[in-house]
Amino acid sequence: MALPGRRILVLYGSETGNSQDKAEEVDRLCQRLRFHTDLKVMDETKLNDLLDGYDLVCFVVSTTGQGEFPANARAFWKSLRRAKLPPNCLAPVRFTTFGLGDSSYQKFNWSARLLRSRLLRLGASEAFERGEADERHDDGVDSIYQPWVQKLREYLLATYPLPDSVEPIPDSEPLSARYLLRIVPDDMRVHREQEEPAAGEQAFAGGSDNGDEEEERRFLANRDKNAALSHVDRPRSSKEQVDADRELAKMVLHDGDTPRYNGTPIEVNGIDLRQDFYDKDNILKDAPEKYLLRPSPQHAATTPPSPPPPFPPPVLLPVPYCIDAKVAGNTRVTPADHWQDVRLLQLDVHFPVVDGHTNEPLPGDTIVLYAKNYPEDVQRLIDLMGWGDVADANIAFQGNAPAGLFLREGATLRELLTHNLDITAIPSRTFLEKLSYYTTNPDQTEKLLELIQPAYAQEFYDFTSRPRRTILEVLAEFRSAVVPYDIIPDMFPVIRGREFSIANGGVHWHKRLLGQPCPPRTMPPGKGPDVEAPDTALYRFDLLVALVEYKTIIRKPRQGLCSRYIKHLPVGTPLRIDYRRSNPPPCGATGALRPLIAIATGTGIAPIRSLLHERATHPAAAESLLFFGCRNQHADFHFHEEWAETPKLTVYPAFSRDPVPHDEAKRRLALDSKVGNNKDTDVRAAAGLPPLDAVATGMLAPNYDQGKTYVQHVIRRNAARVCELLRKNAVICLCGNSGRMPKSVRAALLDAAVMGGFCADTKEAEKLLFEGQGDDGIVYWEETW
Template sequence: MESSSNDVQATDRNALVLYGSETGNAQDIAEDLGRAVERMRFKATVEEMNAVELKELLQYTVVIFVTSTTGQGDIPQNANRFWRSLLRRKLPPSCLSRLTFTSFGLGDSSYPKYNWAARKLSKRLVQLGAQSFFEAGEGDERHDDSIDTVYLPWKQSLRSHLMSHYPLPESIGPIPDDEPLPPRFVLSIDGTKGVTSSMSSTSSEDPPSTLLPIEEASEAIIQSTSRVTPTDHWQDVRLFSMDMDEPAEPLLPGATLIVYPKNFKTDVQALIDQMGWQDQADQPVHATKVPKELGWCTKLEVCTLRDLLTHGLDITAVPRRGFLEKLFFLTANAEQQERLKELIDPSGSQDFYDYTTRPRRTILEILGDFPSVKIPPSSAVDVFPVIRGREFSIANSPSRLAVPDEQITHNQPPQIRIEILAAMVEYRTIIRKPRVGLCSRYLKSLAAGARINIGIKQGSGMQRLLTRPVIAVATGTGIAPIRMLHQARAKATGSTPPGEMLLFFGCRSRKVDYYFADEWRRAANGLTVIPVFSRDADVLIDMAKTVQLGGQDEPPPTAGMPVPPSLSASTAGLDTSETGMLRRRDAGKNYVQHHIRRHAYKVAAMIRGGAAVCVCGSSGTMPKAVRLALEDALVAGGLCASAAEAQEYLTTRVEIWQETW
């Protein structure tokens, strides 16, 4: 990101903003910081971490690292190569002594290793001699206003610090907020007539079936799509089965499948009409630089603006503040400009969230609210966010399919079948029109035989659980990675057979969302399934009659379970901490955490025997409530003497693999 040439720059002040991002949130923060330091007249560059070498860091006045945490405290993929370069043993301990840096981490406090990536990155930089010039920031997605609760005040403090420690000459001030910054990406429209895009579809397919040459993506063919929840149930959950070429590396438990969605023709045409792009929409476009996610457009013989809008730009996303900032400069209507100014003002963040985030208002709808905004077609890539692939946990352990004779003749690679269990994102807000996720809408449009672009991301850490005893806790579609793990354990070969696996599976009802019920009823290979139905009328059934836990020495549930005095109901009722609130919220309900306590002796015995724990499903209170129940079970099961000891035991001696969303 370079500042405009007509702005006065202090040539000795430059800033590098590096990001590691899986879903794009960290990248959005990095780009916002890039704009902020550019307004302070730093020469600003924004890149993913993998795009730079260590020696390049020393060329900048300041370096700002922004990273999310993925997997089990891991560095995002587009920062992993950079991270590995920091871990080289041959690096001198003072090799980064001239580096001045700060960092901002994006995390989810429901994970045990909250903001782990940012913390270990900062620690390693300091070990190599780097100096932190400003206190690190840590944003939490669990906050009411998400990451911005911490990020916005942190950014303002960072700005004040930079202006104080790296002042401009008295005759030069920062670039005013009401002055536009130069675009990072600019398209040129080729007016050549009669040129046809190779991506164009002459059929009525919506969205178009044409596939992109996406880097590291593969082609898959949909074999079946089936709804697995009743049609009268509010949530539409579907099982997708697809075939693809067998990857070079076998898929391990915890792997995810990336689906690359696309926009529908009707939405694309609505935007073209609103912006007045009818004459430019089907003309070839050229660009010397595009976001990495749009690299496919440079590989096409012809790429049009319509192609970019259909396959690359997320025109139905709920925008971040930066999008509205760009719209502010693209309208001449004083009233609408004033309203945009109110929305992007950090001091009025409540107004911004009430308008965008809470009702999930989309970019197309916002442009409809501000009809005077006219985006130049050359600025489309700079203004709109890009479409990013959506990750889904793989729900089966794939095996090679039988190869037909004709495939052998044509020397085609072997195929595998992959399944994903996907909940369609559909809901209502204060806006009359129902909200539907871009990828959900795309997946629902697919029929058997459809070809789609997919990517594969290997799991992190779950493969270590192929032979160990495992206590698995899953809710809803979180059963998908657990099913893959169970199938992989059943197929495992070696001298050591898999250890016992105990699964607590939380659902609403046995007739609604007890996914793969037949498989769990036939459970074998050391698997015991404890189904937990939170909404069934008979939730108080004696689970000891339906679940056989071999060797269990605890009393039956009706006899009660010993509860440490520190965890008694009377104490919890007076407890105003998060722990106390979790206990009160659980009172009188039937969730997986209640059954973990019910089977405390079994849980404690398995953990004493070296069992690992897997927690999969919805984020938020569930993972915290499960962890609290595990602590209670260790005390009630006799493994630990107190809640404090149980907490320490879980933290230091038990491997916990968590995948929540």
């Protein structure tokens, strides 16, 4: 129980859920120190709430995009930036901030830094040191978060000590649930008429017909991205794996020098016998075929493809501000034998027409899709937890619902699990802590509580993130745990929308005015009535989606929640989507007058294609250069067939895995020694270029015998053409994966500006290319993820 006079406000802004997880951990820490806590999304908070007598206000916020606040924190940030706010209006506020960011981005932890600076300017005092976590760290955000949160605990106990007779609430004692369900009595339940199947619903039981029956190689070892290991020639049977997992779950550490299991030492000659020898890195690796998620072509005759599972029903949730859409196409665009399944997903989207005008889409805009759980997974969870008696009963919340969870009227528990809660997410520490309270096996309880301790951060990572173990799998392993149905929303995370860049534009939107009533856009409670629009404009949007499919150290195929949903998404399925306006690159008639230098890798071509389509609608558009990087010319050179038909466009491809003829390799090597495509400092000095940093250097010196050529190499080789457009105040657009690629490309652009004679040195190039950003100068626009 909280003690009187002890209050803490925990606010979070989260795009993917990571910041929310950490905010919930901070909230529970404070509760255990006998504070009354309020946990809120930043956008649900008014500035006056900060002045409500809290001992501390703790902000946990991530940075998304290029230094932007998460979507659920932007309204709060906008209110905080109002020019009319008095300088000392937040003088009574004592705060601390914890930021989650990615150091591969130029504006690392920008949101947390901007927030802290603004709070200080408005008179608030920083009561406890800030923390800034880096997702690129070997140990992830926990490398900073765990020490920071332990120091916060020490600070709170020292600054707000507990009475001598009162102790903090121990970890073994459960805290009260914030969100609870109740069963709606029979006389108050909503009874729905049997609905006609929605268009395309007949295909749900069998999935889509977009290449599911092709025999394909789904995945080859890709350690950098997926930690894919499948080590032994004869993997364990399912029974052997279950038995082994149960044994591992029983193994506990005791005080003393030698860890023991049921009294028996579990460490011999320095080898931890709890570890599965066959899951060690770099031991007994198999042939590449063992990494395939589906049978190889040579085994097609003897191994028929498995039919897709029954598809989730097309229930449309009342998500605020969402609009209606329908699946118009779902086509695999990579060959069947390519390791990655990339889909061209086409959606017909209804836009409201107000006063004869629509909110016209722009290049860089995104669509948010909301995935669903498959019925077989939901039924498995219901069976594991013994919820069969209440699974199809109508439910309602006792009080508030979690942020981002929207139930339709008369929803059942099964619908909640199918459409709202992510039962296949990687479990957080908070989930494991709560689960420990419902295990009846003492060994399992101890194991769960051990995993959440800071001292066992590596064990927590090895159990959860490294094998990508899901909540459903954890519940199956800890079978003594039975979670009451009423605390389900307090235990399970909410399904979050997945954001995808629109990949087409201009006339390729196929805009049509339908002249029919537009379905109302649902407003959140208390925000006003639903808005009726007199007409609808129908747009056809393309999304280029790389499905996440891989294997991990526990040798089980993995698929992302949204990837699995999209993989079998039938044509004709109705959807509710969120349309998000971005900060677009220069476009329109004025923007098209500037030349374009576009750089994209993989599915990063999507927003670039949208921009090229839009530029093509302007007859006076200037020329464009496209540097596109992918693995293979005949596998993932996306949209290559239309580039030859695009006016004023020159494409420079980089195929990183295609073999290069010996003579061509020699020619490139000689050229690269002149343009700085070499990590050798002396070679770069001879070319008039400074040494590269470690990140950019790691992406140079390709092995031409294996064809390892990347977009940055091609940029340097074409420095003269790049500078030709830079002299005309070009727009530079970079899209693709975050990490080393953006840094390497920026370094290549600096080198090209020097080698092509546009700048005297890289210092001048840095200023002109990336720091000017004026209306008359070069514009640099980046969208990486």
